[in-house]
Amino acid sequence: xxxxxxxxxxxxxxxxxxxxxARRNGIEIPTLCFHPMLEPEGRCRVCLVEAxxxxxxxxxxxxAEGMIINTKTKRLLRLRREAVNLIASSVPPQTLKExxxxxxxxxxxxxxxxxxxxxxxxxxxxxxKAVWRRTDSCILxxxxxxxxxxxQSVDAIAFANRSGETxxxxxxxxxxxxxxxxxxxxxxxxxxxxxxxxxxxxxQVERILENKEKIKVVQVAPSVRVSLGECFGLExxxxxxxxxxxxxKKTGFDYVFDxxxxxxxxxxxxxxxLVERIKNKKTPMFTSxxxxxxxxxxxxxxxxxxxxxTTKSPQQVMGAMIKTYFAKKRGIKPKSIxxxxxxxxxxxxxEASLSGINASRGRDIDLVLTTRxxxxxxxKKRINPTALKPADFDSPLGESTGAGTIFGSTGGxxxxxxxxxxxxxxxHNLRNSDLMMARGSKGIREFSLxxxxxxxxxAVAHGLGNARKLIERMIAxxxxxxxxxxxxxxxxxxxxxxxxxxxxxxxxxxxxxIYRIDRGKKKRASHENEEVKKAYFEFLGEPCSxxxxxxxxxxxxxxxxxxxxxxxxxxxxxxxxH
Amino acid sequence: MGKEKSSSLEKSLLFKSNxxxxxxxxxxKPGQVIRKVKKSGLCGRGGAGFPTGLKWEISAKASxxxxxxxxxxxxxxxxxxxxxxxxxxxxxIIEGIIIACHAVKAREAFIYLRGEYxxxxxxxQGAIRKARPFLERxxxxxxxxxxxxxxxxxxxxxxxxxxxxxxxxxxxKPPYPAVKGLRGQPTVVNNVxxxxxxxxxxxxxxxxxxxxxxxxxxxxxxxxxEVVEGKKLGELVEMAKPIGVPRAVSFGASGxxxxxxxxxxxxxxNIKERGAWLGSCSIIVLNHTHSIVEFCESVQHFFVHxxxxxxxxxxxxxxxxxxxxxxxxxxxxxxRDLRNLEKLCEFVSLASFxxxxxxxxxxxxxxxxxxxxxxxxxxx
Numbered sequence: 001x002x003x004x005x006x007x008x009x010x011x012x013x014x015x016x017x018x019x020x021x022a023r024r025n026g027i028e029i030p031t032l033c034f035h036p037m038l039e040p041e042g043r044c045r046v047c048l049v050e051a052x053x054x055x056x057x058x059x060x061x062x063x064a065e066g067m068i069i070n071t072k073t074k075r076l077l078r079l080r081r082e083a084v085n086l087i088a089s090s091v092p093p094q095t096l097k098e099x100x101x102x103x104x105x106x107x108x109x110x111x112x113x114x115x116x117x118x119x120x121x122x123x124x125x126x127x128x129k130a131v132w133r134r135t136d137s138c139i140l141x142x143x144x145x146x147x148x149x150x151x152q153s154v155d156a157i158a159f160a161n162r163s164g165e166t167x168x169x170x171x172x173x174x175x176x177x178x179x180x181x182x183x184x185x186x187x188x189x190x191x192x193x194x195x196x197x198x199x200x201x202x203x204q205v206e207r208i209l210e211n212k213e214k215i216k217v218v219q220v221a222p223s224v225r226v227s228l229g230e231c232f233g234l235e236x237x238x239x240x241x242x243x244x245x246x247x248x249k250k251t252g253f254d255y256v257f258d259x260x261x262x263x264x265x266x267x268x269x270x271x272x273x274l275v276e277r278i279k280n281k282k283t284p285m286f287t288s289x290x291x292x293x294x295x296x297x298x299x300x301x302x303x304x305x306x307x308x309x310t311t312k313s314p315q316q317v318m319g320a321m322i323k324t325y326f327a328k329k330r331g332i333k334p335k336s337i338x339x340x341x342x343x344x345x346x347x348x349x350x351e352a353s354l355s356g357i358n359a360s361r362g363r364d365i366d367l368v369l370t371t372r373x374x375x376x377x378x379x380k381k382r383i384n385p386t387a388l389k390p391a392d393f394d395s396p397l398g399e400s401t402g403a404g405t406i407f408g409s410t411g412g413x414x415x416x417x418x419x420x421x422x423x424x425x426x427x428h429n430l431r432n433s434d435l436m437m438a439r440g441s442k443g444i445r446e447f448s449l450x451x452x453x454x455x456x457x458x459a460v461a462h463g464l465g466n467a468r469k470l471i472e473r474m475i476a477x478x479x480x481x482x483x484x485x486x487x488x489x490x491x492x493x494x495x496x497x498x499x500x501x502x503x504x505x506x507x508x509x510x511x512x513x514i515y516r517i518d519r520g521k522k523k524r525a526s527h528e529n530e531e532v533k534k535a536y537f538e539f540l541g542e543p544c545s546x547x548x549x550x551x552x553x554x555x556x557x558x559x560x561x562x563x564x565x566x567x568x569x570x571x572x573x574x575x576x577x578h
Numbered sequence: 579m580g581k582e583k584s585s586s587l588e589k590s591l592l593f594k595s596n597x598x599x600x601x602x603x604x605x606x607k608p609g610q611v612i613r614k615v616k617k618s619g620l621c622g623r624g625g626a627g628f629p630t631g632l633k634w635e636i637s638a639k640a641s642x643x644x645x646x647x648x649x650x651x652x653x654x655x656x657x658x659x660x661x662x663x664x665x666x667x668x669x670x671i672i673e674g675i676i677i678a679c680h681a682v683k684a685r686e687a688f689i690y691l692r693g694e695y696x697x698x699x700x701x702x703q704g705a706i707r708k709a710r711p712f713l714e715r716x717x718x719x720x721x722x723x724x725x726x727x728x729x730x731x732x733x734x735x736x737x738x739x740x741x742x743x744x745x746x747x748x749x750x751k752p753p754y755p756a757v758k759g760l761r762g763q764p765t766v767v768n769n770v771x772x773x774x775x776x777x778x779x780x781x782x783x784x785x786x787x788x789x790x791x792x793x794x795x796x797x798x799x800x801x802x803x804e805v806v807e808g809k810k811l812g813e814l815v816e817m818a819k820p821i822g823v824p825r826a827v828s829f830g831a832s833g834x835x836x837x838x839x840x841x842x843x844x845x846x847x848n849i850k851e852r853g854a855w856l857g858s859c860s861i862i863v864l865n866h867t868h869s870i871v872e873f874c875e876s877v878q879h880f881f882v883h884x885x886x887x888x889x890x891x892x893x894x895x896x897x898x899x900x901x902x903x904x905x906x907x908x909x910x911x912x913x914r915d916l917r918n919l920e921k922l923c924e925f926v927s928l929a930s931f932x933x934x935x936x937x938x939x940x941x942x943x944x945x946x947x948x949x950x951x952x953x954x955x956x957x958x
Contacts, residue, residue: 042750045891045929055928060750082925086894115918116898140887159745159887162728164897166887 003067018049018058018069029071030080030108032087032101033141034059035190036503037489039150043142046083046105048076055079081109087139089116091193095137101192101501102139119164127175129350129565130183130199131496133157135167138195144168144187151489152464154296156181168195180299182562184292184464184487185346185370185496198346198370198497202377205367208338209252215332218253218340219318219397220244222260223408223492224371226513227344230499230506231375232386237509239517242390247383248342249391255326258393259341260400262318263289263407263416264526265535269311269552270413271420271526272543274482278456283481284474287413289313291351292487292496295562296464301471302560310553314407315341315348316357319364320551321397325539327360329396334360340367342374344408344495347487355566359551363566370497399531402433402518409511410462410491411438411445414484418449418458419525425453433524439515441490441508444470446480462486462494592667592774599777600673600712604680606780611681612638618779619786624649624732624769625832625857626933627846630776633766637682637756640764644684646675647760647767649737650691653729655831655880657860659790660770662802664691664698667774668705672720674773676709677780678766679718686719688760690737693725729884733934734767735759736886747888748932769858793818795828795863805844805859812840815863822865826949831877832937833857834944835870853944855937870949871956874942875903881938892935895926899939909956916957920946 002011003018005027012021017040022029033044040059049058050070058071070076084105088096096103096114106112122136142159145168149155156179160169170179188196208216229238245256266289277285288294288309297304312320318341323334341348351357352365369377378385392398403419406412415438422430437447438458443466446459459480461467467485474480488494490507493514518524526532540548557563603611616631637644648671652660663671675687689702699722706713706720713720728746730736735749738760759765771790778784791805791814798819805814815824815838828835834854842848849856864873878900885892902919905911923939923946930936946953 042931043889045889045931048929057929078921079925079929082895082921083890083929086898086925087890089898090894116901119897140890140893162730162887163882163885163893164887166893 001063001065003063003065003069005069006071012063016063018051018056018061018063019047021063022058022071027071028108029058030084030105031059032084032105032139032192033143035143037151038143038146038190041142041146043140044083044087046080046087046109048079048083050076077109081111084109084111085114086116088114090118090120091137091139092118092122095193098194100194123167125170125175126199127177128181128183128199129177129353130346131176131181131185131188132197132199133168133176134195136195137193138168139193140166140168141192143190143192144196147186147190150465152182152184152186152487153468154180154182154184154464157187182292182295182299182464182487183347183350186488187496188346189496189498189500189502198373199349200373201349201367201369202373202380205340205369205377208340208367211338213336214338215255215336216253216338216340217255217257217322217326218248218342219257219259219262219315219322220248220342221315221344221408221492222263222405222514223344223495223498223510224342224374226408226510226517227371227493227498228375229386231372232384234386235509236506237513239513240385241517242392243385243388245393246388246391247378247385250383250388251377251381253340255394256391257318257322257397258400258404259314259318260404260407261393261397261529261531262321263314263404264401264529264532265317265321265552266311266314267403267416267420267526268532268536268543269548270309271417271424273309273311274417274421275424276544278454278481284479284483285309285481287417287484289407289413290347290486291345292347293464293467293485294556295347295350296467296487298557298562299560300468302558304471305556305558308556310555312357312552312554313348313351314404315343315368316351316364316554317552318397319352320359321535323360323364324551325535326397328539335362338366339364340369341365342369342371344371344492344497346370346496348497350565353565354563356563357554372497372499375499396531396534399529401526401529402521402524403526404529405517405521406514408492408514409439410486411440411460411484412491412514414438414458414460414482416526417482418456420527422451422454423525423527426451429525441504456481458482458484460484462491463489592663592670593778593783594667595670595673595777595781597669597673597709597712599780600676600709602780603677603777604712604716608638608681608683611677615681615776615779618784620772620775620779620784621786622769623771623789623858625654630768630772633756633768634678634681636754637764637766640757642763644682645760645763645765646678646682646684646687647737647741647755647765648675648687648689648770648773649732649734649767650689650695650770651725651732651737652692652695652770653732654858654860655877656792656794656828656862657830657858658792659802659859661695661698662790663770663774664695665701668701669708670774670777671702671770672705672709674768674776675720676712676716676718677776678768678773680716682764682766684766685717687721688741689720689722690731690741691722691724693727696724699724728886729880730886730932730934733932735932737767738765747886748934789859792860793863794860796821796824796865796867797863807845808843810840811838811842811844814844815840815861818863820863820865822867824863825866825868826864826870828862828864828873828877828941829854830857830860830862831880832934832940833860834940835864835873835948836944837948838863853947855940870945870952871903871907874945875900875907877941878903885935885938889931889935891926891930892932892938895922895930896938898922899926899942903942906953906956909958911957913954913957916953
């Protein structure tokens with residue numbers, strides 16, 4: 001089948017949209033609300049083309065045999081500029097000073113300044129510990145609601161009102177914290193302006209860095225090192241492990257630890273727990289590394305809460321180890337440590353503020369920055385990590401194996417846990433550490449692992465919509481022993497705190513980099529980590545011992561509500577919406 | 579809006595079929611019914627004017643569980659013909675619904691009644707009771723759904739969303755509701771007037787040129803009149819007894835406004851030639867006391883209030899059109915504003931997501947075409 005675009009004959013397959021065909025052939029059509037991971041909704045009206053002399057939006061119009069399409073007539077250029085003009089007129093001037101998808105679209109259509117004056121009233125919602133929302137820079141592209149409802153099946157935000165008063169609000173106009181929002185931050189990742197952002201903590205981190213009395217400790221999540229480069233002009237998937245460490249040291253942190261270390265530790269606990277549960281026939285067991293998934297499970301499937309692994313997430317394991325083991329070892333008061341973590345995630349911000357998650361007296365993790373925030377902080381301090389000489393993580397919480405690294409990708413926790421669970425049951429390592437059946441980008445992947453002593457059915461789901469499908473199947477009677485769920489598409493490499501914009505290509509490139517790091521490691525299973533072994537020997541005893549239980553495990557609410565946050569005085573003063 | 583009575587009506591379009599038309603239609607096979615409706619030349623009376631028989635045929639061919647939906651969400655300013663039909667001849671509507679169900683083999687039908695017409699619900703319920711034997715024989719369930727007062731719900735796909743309990747926003751077309759409508763199933767959506775004349779087709783009393791026209795504005799006797807397409811506009815307006823000298827007529831809010839020309843024959847073509855659109859056949863007569871700019875401003879208020887907010891073109895564009903119209907009406911505008919106004923109207927009319935959005939600036943476009951000097955006079 002063939003169509004003609006700007007006088008050029010182009011063949012296409014049935015079902016393709018005009019935009020897809022044009023982009024495939026290098027014909028540039030500006031878009032604004034279009035998102036490669038979502039079904040086009042056609043709200044912004046920027047991607048107009050002429051199809052058989054009729055004006056249509058190219059994102060949602062499917063090509064038909066013999067269509068004659070123009071993309072560059074004078075009228076089209078005028079109409080597109082008007083579309084961007086109207087949208088740009090609806091946001092405050094400061095939004096137009098930033099580099100975002102709207103200002104990029106303005107450049108593409110040749111619009112310097114909007115014609116009309118900004119009209120939307122500003123409403124802020126800072127109720128959530130993870131995601132902040134403001135109405136004035138929102139251009140109502142609908143990506144966030146579409147993601148929240150179709151991809152994540154959470155439905156925490158929705159459109160309200162109509163005409164010029166149309167806004168996106170927490171459902172039933174509740175503040176975000178009171179909705180079923182699980183803090184995954186996919187809405188933030190998709191937002192073309194700054195209407196949805198992570199709960200900003202850059203300023204607090206800057207203030208802490210100036211404080212000479214505190215001991216500043218920072219940890220870096222596995223997937224941050226493969227995505228930070230994008231903010232500094234590198235290709236997706238560039239590996240910056242040592243450079244991130246050097247950059248953080250240069251920013252003023254005293255110790256830089258590796259979340260991969262605590263991921264290895266998490267695996268020690270989780271694999272032991274898994275083997276135990278299989279022995280006691282208490283499967284299925286769900287992974288517990290993803291705080292958005294935990295919130296989701298508590299909100300929507302409270303009956304399954306007992307099936308969640310009680311092991312804390314790597315961030316919280318590290319936080320607990322820093323303020324107990326590390327503090328004791330160095331003879332420092334836990335209170336004088338400020339523990340910061342760099343995460344690809346917005347939900348980690350909320351997780352760090354939960355009340356029942358701390359092993360020390362205060363908060364185990366004091367501040368959380370997303371990958372985006374780290375890039376902003378470094379840019380503010382004029383540090384370019386790509387130009388730095390790589391440095392090593394600090395001891396005693398810095399060594400890591402390949403197993404800890406692959407936590408950053410979907411299927412990684414599953415694979416890491418199986419490497420150790422295999423060792424725990426069979427007494428020797430897997431001959432080939434690459435468990436390919438857990439990898440891939442299919443929404444739900446299932447497999448079985450049969451060895452002499454281990455007969456295990458596993459499933460991996462990423463994206464909460466897929467998780468819901470999988471759980472519904474399990475409720476209907478299907479059985480799995482071990483299930484990994486990551487809330488974000490692709491796992492943490494596609495996390496809500498990652499650089500914008502993120503699409504499948506970038507997610508796959510980051511995941512590939514993660515597996516490249518894993519393959520390059522000599523030690524690829526968590527139980528081989530010498531520093532982890534040392535920590536157990538010196539401090540915890542053995543995996544799932546009483547002390548480990550106290551420090552590295554947690555409990556979940558069963559009342560159908562997500563875990564509650566530690567309240568500070570500030571929360572009581574927080575302005576309520578309406 | 580006005581009185582809605584005319585003694586001659588009872589004998590013509592509002593002729594009560596008293597189940598006779600229905601009986602005749604049910605004696606035919608579904609295919610024959612569709613062929614007869616197609617042959618009658620009946621086109622939708624809601625505004626878009628799509629051939630009814632063709633719509634039924636398309637829907638009947640689509641596979642799935644069929645639905646029939648009567649659009650009684652009459653929201654266009656200056657249109658009140660459906661209200662008259664519901665109160666005077668509700669049985670005709672139910673007959674039409676049953677015939678449509680028979681034609682497309684539907685077992686469930688909905689009447690989406692405008693919220694402001696809730697007092698007419700008993701009329702429809704009474705008619706449903708009267709037609710019960712036929713409904714039971716065909717196993718058809720008719721449900722009346724009350725609208726909540728959004729203009730957009732007159733749009734056939736927004737109704738579907740509203741009935742399904744979603745936010746009333748239009749859906750992308752294609753797929754058209756006839757193929758994929760309510761709950762994703764083929765759905766015939768017809769206007770009240772369209773369905774009410776269906777039984778007349780089977781009594782051989784139907785004339786496609788005859789339709790109901792709502793007259794309002796500067797008139798002594800506003801109301802619903804039966805008009806035959808092709809009659810002179812002057813004759814028609816005379817029936818409603820104009821006050822003063824008419825100078826312009828507007829076809830509802832979305833049809834556009836044209837200068838009053840008593841010798842113009844009322845046909846789709848003549849109106850189209852002048853840049854306007856007959857739509858649901860409502861005529862608002864303006865006399866010399868009204869300024870076109872102010873009329874446009876008040877119509878624009880309506881569209882700004884009723885924009886559903888789905889697409890940026892209608893939501894933002896109409897808002898800015900109103901801003902400029904306000905400035906012009908306050909003699910506060912410049913010629914640059916006028917140029918921007920033209921650009922905005924072009925954009926909204928070409929780029930809006932749904933047909934309601936695309937029709938919204940019609941009155942300004944036609945106003946600027948026929949009465950430009952009035953706009954220019956108020957600009958600096």
